[in-house]
Amino acid sequence: MTPNVEKIPYEIQPGRLDVVRLVQVTDSHIFADPEGCLLGLNTRSSFEAICERVEREEWRPDALLATGDLSQDASAESYQYLADYFKDMDLPTFWLPGNHDNPETMDIYLSNNRVLQAKQLLIGKWQIILLDSSVRGKVHGSLNDEQLHFLERALKRYPDKHALVCLHHQPLDIGSHWLDQIGLKNADEFNQIIAQYPQVKGVLWGHIHQEFDRVKDGIHWLATPSSCVQFKPGSEDFSAGTEAPGYRYLNLFSDGRIESIVHRIDNMEFTVDYSIKGY
Ligand SMILES: [Fe+2]
Numbered sequence: 001m002t003p004n005v006e007k008i009p010y011e012i013q014p015g016r017l018d019v020v021r022l023v024q025v026t027d028s029h030i031f032a033d034p035e036g037c038l039l040g041l042n043t044r045s046s047f048e049a050i051c052e053r054v055e056r057e058e059w060r061p062d063a064l065l066a067t068g069d070l071s072q073d074a075s076a077e078s079y080q081y082l083a084d085y086f087k088d089m090d091l092p093t094f095w096l097p098g099n100h101d102n103p104e105t106m107d108i109y110l111s112n113n114r115v116l117q118a119k120q121l122l123i124g125k126w127q128i129i130l131l132d133s134s135v136r137g138k139v140h141g142s143l144n145d146e147q148l149h150f151l152e153r154a155l156k157r158y159p160d161k162h163a164l165v166c167l168h169h170q171p172l173d174i175g176s177h178w179l180d181q182i183g184l185k186n187a188d189e190f191n192q193i194i195a196q197y198p199q200v201k202g203v204l205w206g207h208i209h210q211e212f213d214r215v216k217d218g219i220h221w222l223a224t225p226s227s228c229v230q231f232k233p234g235s236e237d238f239s240a241g242t243e244a245p246g247y248r249y250l251n252l253f254s255d256g257r258i259e260s261i262v263h264r265i266d267n268m269e270f271t272v273d274y275s276i277k278g279y
Contacts, residue, residue, distance in 0.1 A: 009127075009154075010118035012092055014062045020124045020252040022164075023054050023061040023091075026206030027069040027226035029100065032077035039240050040273030043072065043228040044081070046245040049265045050227045051089055054247065061249070062123060064091045067206040067224070068098025068134070068168030070106070079109035087114045094121060096130040098168035098207060099139045099182075103132060120154050125254040127161040127199075129154050133169045133184055140182040141169025141207070143190055151190075155197040162256040164202040165194065170212075170223060171203060177236045179208050194219070202258050204250070210241060211262045220258045224248040229272050240274050 014020045028047045029038045036043060054061070064086065071078035086093040093115045097103040111117055121128040129151060133141035143151070155163060169184040171191060184190060194200050195217070202220040209231040212223035225246030232239040244264040251259040 009120035009122050010094075010116060012062060012121065012123045014124040015060065017124070018254050020126050021059060021061045022063055022065055022128075022250040022252065024065045024067060024204060024206075024224050024248040024250065025050060025054075025227050026067040026224050026247070027098065027209055027228065028066070028082070029069055029072040029226070029228050030078040030081055031072050032075035036072065038072060039229045041229050041245075041270050046265065046268065046270065047227045048085070049268050050245060050247050051085065053263065053265060055089060061091060063121065063128075064089065064093040065128070065130070065166055065204070066093060066095040067166055067204065068096055069100045069206060069226075070095060070098070070110075071101055074100060074102035074105055076105055076109050079106055083110050083112055083115050087112050090114060092116060094118060094128070094130055096166060096168060097132055097134045099134055099141065101134060103134060119150070122158070122161065124252075125162055125256075126252045127154065127158045127163045129163060129165045131165065131167040133167045140185050141167070142185045143167070148189060148193060152193050155193070155200065159197075159199060161199060162252065163197065163200045164204060164250070164252060164258075165200060166204045168205060168207050170205050170208055172221060174208055174210075174212055174223070174233075176208070176231070176234055178238050179231065183207075199256075201256050202250070202252075210243070211246070213260070220260065222248070222250075222260055225262060225264065240272055242272075242274075244268065245270075
């Protein structure tokens with residue numbers, strides 16, 4: 001679906017005046033089969049454990065961001081499951097596709113009165129932009145001209161709002177050889193646009209199944225653990241990590257500051273098969 005910045009962007013009133021609170025859940029890799037496992041871990045179980053944790057938090061987020069690889073097999077059943085689950089959480093939920101996803105199938109099934117297709121969200125003093133970096137049939141990412149124009153038009157239109165830009169693939173090297181080969185191929189084009197708009201305060205992604213948190217050029221560059229299995233930081237070749245499933249909270253303050261923290265499901269028993277090579 002073509003993102004259309006000329007349409008009125010989706011607008012939410014934050015629960016508090018001074019801060020927008022978001023939760024990011026990413027790389028859930030849900031299968032059509034409820035018993036589906038990635039590297040031996042049942043992806044529905046860990047996803048549900050995370051969502052239950054989010055629901056138990058005292059401070060309800062203003063919105064949930066689901067940043068790609070939501071499905072492992074791109075099946076209608078996996079998206080229907082996610083749509084139903086997010087609807088039950090009763091939070092405004094926004095999503096973007098990853099390399100394992102099928103954007104067309106997502107458009108059909110990942111949509112209800114709580115799961116929204118909007119790719120431009122205005123909330124308090126902030127604008128959230130969700131980009132599609134998926135390339136059909138490829139693991140790496142790229143932003144096509146339509147996506148780059150969408151980003152630029154959205155930033156141009158709201159110069160007075162701080163911006164958080166979300167996508168699936170990492171727009172910079174993270175120091176892990178195999179993952180750096182499958183990041184955002186045209187990161188230079190993306191970064192050139194970002195550099196022209198000082199209101200961009202954060203870039204947020206998934207894909208790398210590990211925590212990443214760096215401040216560079218006044219921007220927070222943030223990646224978040226998968227809600228299922230992790231990849232080992234710094235590894236040359238594919239390697240699963242031992243860390244627990246995780247998710248991220250973001251506090252976006254009205255003065256443009258970002259505070260963010262990763263939470264993990266430490267009390268969940270899980271048996272990742274570390275002997276499996278490949279992803
Ligand atoms: Fe991915």
